[in-house]
Amino acid sequence: MTTSEVLLRVRDLAVDYRVPGGAPLRAVDGVSFTVRRGETLGLVGESGCGKSSTARAVMMLRRPTGGRIEFDGQDLARLPARQLRRLRPQLQMIFQDPASSLNPRRTVAAIVAEGLAAHRHPRPWTRLVDDALSAVGLDPEAVGHRRPTELSGGQCQRVALARALVLAPALVVCDEPVSALDVSVQAQILNLLEDTRRRHRLSLLFIAHDLAVVKQVSDRVGVMYLGRICELAPAEQLYRQPRHPYTRALLDAVPLLEPVPPSGAIAAPGSIAVPGTVPTPGTASTPGEPPSPLRPPSGCRFRTRCDRARDRCAEETPPLHPVTEDHQVACHYPLPG
């Protein structure tokens, strides 16, 4: 992969939180990945594994404790404040709960213009705001003067995306962008994100706990467990042939989407309704709860829940290493390929 293909390179990222009495909580520990230009990288894992902390660090909303975040070749943590401010429009984020991330007292048009004002974009803004709203499938005439409380959850997430797009970003970090939405609306927003990525040649860092959702939009997927990436691979490969026992357990525990058989089955309640697909329930589940990040297990962090664990897993931390080109696994005893 050449440097020019990579838009974001995260190296050995660490994020700590202060907690009362004792050592800090390390929420992200040695995470490395790249996001290529025009690519969607999915990050998936159970609640508390460090996905949002990674996202906030990439956005420099929280200063990393260690490691590097290189955006277009520049290390964000070491950039002078003025240069970081100049880069900001290129890095945008959309959040889980669209309604609460939008100011309820402002009109939709004013919300979409917020970034233009913050970055002192020369006026007039009307055309840019209207174009951004149209790009996310909203009629500027119909919604521009409304307030978020008058809109549905799906419409609010479209407004949040328009607010990001109006600044012509190169990277949009999406932190659980559909998990607060109704199932039928989720599919529309995922399709919109995919369509927007293609049309604007955006890179997306797409974070979700739902494997089916991540599968639908991602080119490559990183699986996180207790602050670390345990597997990183092209989406199709990861879902077809996971090599880490944790990824296998996650996949076995959830319904995923498969092509509809010729007879045309109906999607089960609670699944994502994507035309031409139907969920296939798995059998196994991930045993037990993840350990606390305050006291992670020695060696491999997954070993306390892994039925393949041996002595070595408690003694040595498995590094993320390639098992095939583009497919990396952090496991001493990966599943057969």
Ligand SMILES: Nc1ncnc2c1ncn2[C@@H]1O[C@H](COP(=O)(O)OP(=O)(O)OP(=O)(O)O)[C@@H](O)[C@H]1O
């Ligand atoms: N501000 C904070 N102070 C202390 N601990 C925190 C803080 N934010 C997150 N954590 C802890 O850091 C760990 C990682 O949290 P994070 O929110 O990044 O995970 P996540 O995978 O995004 O989970 P979720 O999907 O539930 O948000 C968790 O143990 C969490 O309790």
